[in-house]
Structures are given as C-alpha cells and as structure tokens.
Amino acid sequence: MIEERLIRADATKLDELAEIMAAQEHAELLHPIGMQDISIGHKTVEKVCDAVKALTPGKKVLMVTGPTLIVDTAGNNVKERVRDLLEKEYEVDWFVLSEPDSIVHATPENAAKIQARFEGVDCVVGIGGGTICDLCKYATFYFNKDNPLPLVIVQTALSVNAFSDNSSVMLINGVKRTVHSRYPTILIIDLGIVGAAPAEMNVSGYGDLIATWTAPVDWYLGNVLGMGKNFHTAPSDMIRTQCEELLENSEKLAAGDxxxxxxxxxVLTLSGLSMGLADESSPASGSEHVMSHLIDMASGVRHTGICYHGTQVAVSGINSCIIWDYLLNDFDPKAVDLDKCYPSLEEMEPKVKAAFDWLDDTHSAANECWADYEKKLTKWHANKEKFRDFLDHFDEFKATVAPWVKKPEYIADCMHKANAPCRYSVLNFPVDAKTATWAMNNCHLMRNRFSVIDLLFYTGVWNEDFVQKIIERADGMDAGL
Ligand SMILES: [Zn+2]
Incomplete structure (x- = not known):
C-alpha cells in the first residue's frame, strides 16, 4: 500500500516532500530537490521582487524572455508587468531572445547570448515557456557550475514538465539531448497567467504527462535488464494517482475548468520534480519521447517549426501504450532465441548511421546518435545473463508493471475528451506520414537509454511490419498518423 502522503504530494510544499522522500525505503537512491520555493496560485507573480530578494541582496536583474506577446486573463502584458514590478526595486536589463523565424531554439548558441549579459548581474528572471526555462537553466549553470546565478522562472504556460527539474533539453549538433543543468531556484506559476495561455499549450502539458504510463515502465525495464540504474518507485508513485484523476477530468480541462x-x-510540476529525484529524465521520458525527439530533429530538413512538445509526445504516447500492451499480452519469452538477440557493433553502426544521415550534410547527427547507441549496445552485450533471467521470470515482471500501464484505447479516449490532438497530421506543425513512420521505426537507434522498443528490436519483433500494425491499431482509435 502506497502511503497517502506520497500519492497526494503537493509541489508547493517542498519541505514536506523532502520529508516524505527521506522516509522511503532505499531513500539513498533519491536525490535532493535543489529548489527553494514553488508557488502555484492566483497573483503569485506580484511577489516577484520578494523572490529575488530572498535570493540576493544585489540590485541588478537580468530579465530573459522570448519575442512573443504574453497576456494574462485580465489582458495585461505579462512581461511588461514583471518588468514594472522589478523596476520598483531593481536595475533591470531586459534581454529578448529572438531568431529570424521568431521560433527560439534551446541551443548552446542562444545560451551564450544570455551569458554575454551576465556581467554584474545578481539574479536572472526568466519569463516564458519550456525553451526560455531550459536556456536560463543551461546558461547560468554552464557559466558557473559551482555557484550559478540565482534563477527565478515565471512560467507562462503549462506546456511541459521541465520547469521543475535540473536538466535542459538542448538542440546540440542538430540532435535533441537532455543535458544536466540546474533547477530554477524559485518557480512562480500564476494561474492568471497560465490560464490565459493558448489552450493548445496547456493541453501540451497534459500531453507531456501521458508519458507517465510508459516512461516509468521503460525505466524499470532498463533497470531489470542492467541497462539503467537507480530505479525507485517513489518518483512515479508521487504522480500516478493525481495523473489518473487528471485523465478522468479530461473533459473539464477542455472546458477550461x-x-x-x-x-x-x-501534477506537471511534480512530474518535473520526479526527474530531479531520479537525477535523470527517465521517470518522465521513455520511448514516447524518443519518437517525438526524432520528429523534432527532422524539422530542420522539412523546413517546418517544432510542434508543441507535449502534444507530440502524447500522440507518440498512444504508440508506446500499444507497444507495452503488446509486450504484456502477446510477447512470448519462450519463443526468444537468446543467441540471436545480440547484433554486433559492426552490424549496427551502418544501420544507425543510415537512419540519421539524411538529417544534415556533415554527418553530425548520425555520428552523435551512433556515439550514444554504441554505449547501449555494448551494455546490452555485457548484461546477457540479466536478459536470460528476465525471460525466465517474465510473469513476475508482468505482475509488477501491470498497475503502472494503461490501455492505449483508454488513453486515446481521454485525449479526445481533452481536445488533445491524437494524430501527428493535426499537430500545430503537421507531421507527414513518412516522417512519423521514420521516427517510429528508428527512434530506438537515437540514444543510450533503453526502452521496450530496444527489447522488441533485439528479439526480432520490431520491424517495419510491426510498426505498420501499431499504426493500424492507433488508426482504429482515431489516432496515430
Ligand atoms: Zn517531456
């Protein structure tokens, strides 16, 4: 029985959360949450000066934003409001990040532009969505890892879970990489601001949480097979029940309740904290996220923008639920020929490189993916005995993970009720069938982290026909391509 305090966790009570985690069995596997305060409520942004004051006696604030206009439910310009508040007590340098196509990317180059303004700064206040938050975390951390500048984030949409974790998803050499960075010191979520965000942005946060039904099981699977480390149930136990309630309230969310x-x-903030507790994104990023990452990587070649992260993750999440449903109901461990499950490095290198070589002229994406995949494959070879053991005890594994997954049909039904896009072709930058199918086929080749797709690939199940069957089953739910 999971304790009530854990399943009803409140992201704004960080001390209580630390207490709950310290009381867990194997608490040594859980990392401390390096945040000072999280506020969620109405008019919380009015206390932005108090937030800065709590972090520094200094007087110079660097305010970082993107170029787009953000208004709250009362119609006020949010960035100007924050600047006006800050200027009552601080000297404010307002830096607007922009790129020619007006979509700001989380690149080290943009982080360097922020760092170039750090001279004499006492505190950074970032106002925006996931990209601005990732850039502020990355820029401050890599400027001074030992003593990064205090960072206050004013979150403007419930678009992703990444506001409350200690990593940044960056576009490095054209490849999406989750890199360790730092937590915001203080996170401010004003319901009057996020409530005015475009509905599709908040539905994106709901979509990011669909990973709750696949990422933790991928994480557990990897640990059982010796392919991952430090699995703990608490980070996911902390959000599962509240996530379930959210699914049940999908219609209300669509109605703006x-x-x-x-x-x-x-829940979204807790989901971010779950990654911090694990000190890796595994509790909230499994196979559904890699499919989505590949689509993002192809956006440059396709000359299209990057879709709202969570909406794209959720469509991929339906696929991942189908894959898990297959593993738990149709996979036959006795049919596996163990010796055929270990392709050599020489065999896989050209396959991995061929999957990504079309993304750029310099082979940098292909080389980056192979460098990471090579580590996974090497580890897979080294842990053969664990896989043998897994196959022998498959029923035990199934019994453990059964309560952690959901039927894909149920997830798709909830997403329809939430007005969340269920097909790649209706995302805010529509993804064509060829790109989506490529992403599904090749996502397991992109990174070091093990998922259910790796298991199915090594056992000979995962191929183009299998992907086609996933597409057909999703289509039956009015989802997928
Ligand atoms: Zn995500």
Missing amino acids: AKVLGDLAN
Missing part, C-alpha cells in the same frame, strides 16, 4: 487547471499545474 480552473480547478483542473490548478491540478494540472501541480
């Missing part, structure tokens, strides 16, 4: 929006803010 203020209470459900507040619940979404809490």
Whole structure:
C-alpha cells in the first residue's frame, strides 16, 4: 500500500516532500530537490521582487524572455508587468531572445547570448515557456557550475514538465539531448497567467504527462535488464494517482475548468520534480519521447517549426501504450532465441548511421546518435545473463508493471475528451506520414537509454511490419498518423 502522503504530494510544499522522500525505503537512491520555493496560485507573480530578494541582496536583474506577446486573463502584458514590478526595486536589463523565424531554439548558441549579459548581474528572471526555462537553466549553470546565478522562472504556460527539474533539453549538433543543468531556484506559476495561455499549450502539458504510463515502465525495464540504474518507485508513485484523476477530468480541462487547471499545474510540476529525484529524465521520458525527439530533429530538413512538445509526445504516447500492451499480452519469452538477440557493433553502426544521415550534410547527427547507441549496445552485450533471467521470470515482471500501464484505447479516449490532438497530421506543425513512420521505426537507434522498443528490436519483433500494425491499431482509435 502506497502511503497517502506520497500519492497526494503537493509541489508547493517542498519541505514536506523532502520529508516524505527521506522516509522511503532505499531513500539513498533519491536525490535532493535543489529548489527553494514553488508557488502555484492566483497573483503569485506580484511577489516577484520578494523572490529575488530572498535570493540576493544585489540590485541588478537580468530579465530573459522570448519575442512573443504574453497576456494574462485580465489582458495585461505579462512581461511588461514583471518588468514594472522589478523596476520598483531593481536595475533591470531586459534581454529578448529572438531568431529570424521568431521560433527560439534551446541551443548552446542562444545560451551564450544570455551569458554575454551576465556581467554584474545578481539574479536572472526568466519569463516564458519550456525553451526560455531550459536556456536560463543551461546558461547560468554552464557559466558557473559551482555557484550559478540565482534563477527565478515565471512560467507562462503549462506546456511541459521541465520547469521543475535540473536538466535542459538542448538542440546540440542538430540532435535533441537532455543535458544536466540546474533547477530554477524559485518557480512562480500564476494561474492568471497560465490560464490565459493558448489552450493548445496547456493541453501540451497534459500531453507531456501521458508519458507517465510508459516512461516509468521503460525505466524499470532498463533497470531489470542492467541497462539503467537507480530505479525507485517513489518518483512515479508521487504522480500516478493525481495523473489518473487528471485523465478522468479530461473533459473539464477542455472546458477550461480552473480547478483542473490548478491540478494540472501541480501534477506537471511534480512530474518535473520526479526527474530531479531520479537525477535523470527517465521517470518522465521513455520511448514516447524518443519518437517525438526524432520528429523534432527532422524539422530542420522539412523546413517546418517544432510542434508543441507535449502534444507530440502524447500522440507518440498512444504508440508506446500499444507497444507495452503488446509486450504484456502477446510477447512470448519462450519463443526468444537468446543467441540471436545480440547484433554486433559492426552490424549496427551502418544501420544507425543510415537512419540519421539524411538529417544534415556533415554527418553530425548520425555520428552523435551512433556515439550514444554504441554505449547501449555494448551494455546490452555485457548484461546477457540479466536478459536470460528476465525471460525466465517474465510473469513476475508482468505482475509488477501491470498497475503502472494503461490501455492505449483508454488513453486515446481521454485525449479526445481533452481536445488533445491524437494524430501527428493535426499537430500545430503537421507531421507527414513518412516522417512519423521514420521516427517510429528508428527512434530506438537515437540514444543510450533503453526502452521496450530496444527489447522488441533485439528479439526480432520490431520491424517495419510491426510498426505498420501499431499504426493500424492507433488508426482504429482515431489516432496515430
Ligand atoms: Zn517531456
């Protein structure tokens, strides 16, 4: 029985959360949450000066934003409001990041532009969505890892879970990479601001949480097979029940119900914290995220923008639920020929490189992916005995993970009710069938982290026909391509 305090966790009570985690069995596997305060509520942004004051006696604030206009539910310009508040007590340098196509990317180059303004700065205040947050975390951390500048983030949409974790998803050499960075010191979520965000952005946060039904099981699977480390149940136990309630309230979320929006803010923030507790993104990023990452990587070649992260993850999440449903109901461990499950490095290198070589002229994406995949394959070879053991005890594994997954049909039904896009072709930058199918086929070749797709690939199940079957089953739910 999971304790009530854990399943009803409140992201704004960090001390209580630390206490709950310290009381867990194997608490030594859980990392401390390096945040000072999280506020979720109405008019919380009015206390932005108090937030800065709590972090520094200094007087110079660097305010970092993107180029787009953001208004709150009362119609006020949010960035100007924050600047006006800050200017009452601080000297403010407002830096607007922009790129020619007006879509700001989380690249080390943009982080360097932020760092170039750090001279004499006492505190950074980032106002925006996931990209601005990732850039501020990355820029401050890599400027001074031992003593990064205090960072206050004013979150403007419930678009992703990454506001409350200690990593940044960066576009490095054209490849999406999750890199260790730092937590915001203080996170401010004003329901009057996020409540005015475009509905598709908040539905994106709801979509990011669909990973709750696949990423933790991928994480557990990797640990059982010796391919990952430090699995702990608490990070996911902390959000599963509240996530379930959110799914049940999908219709209300679509209708803009203020209470459900507040619940979404809490669960999404907890989901970010779950990654911090694990000190890796595994609790919230499994096979569904890699499919989505590949689509992002192809966007440059396709000359299209990058879709809202969570909406794209959720469509991929339906696929991942189908894959898990296959593993738990149709996979036959006795049919596996163990010796055929270990392709050599020489065999895989050209396959991995061929999958990504079309992304750029310099082979940098292909080389980056192979460098990471090579580590996974080497580890897979080294842990053969664990896989043998897994096959022998497959029923035990199934019994453990069964409560952690959901039927794909149920997830798709909830997403329809939430008005969340269920097909790649209706995302805010529509993804064509060829790109989506490529992403599904090749996602397991992109990174070091093990998922259910690796298991199916090494056992000979995962191929183009299998992907086609996933597409057909999703189509039956009015989802997929
Ligand atoms: Zn995500």
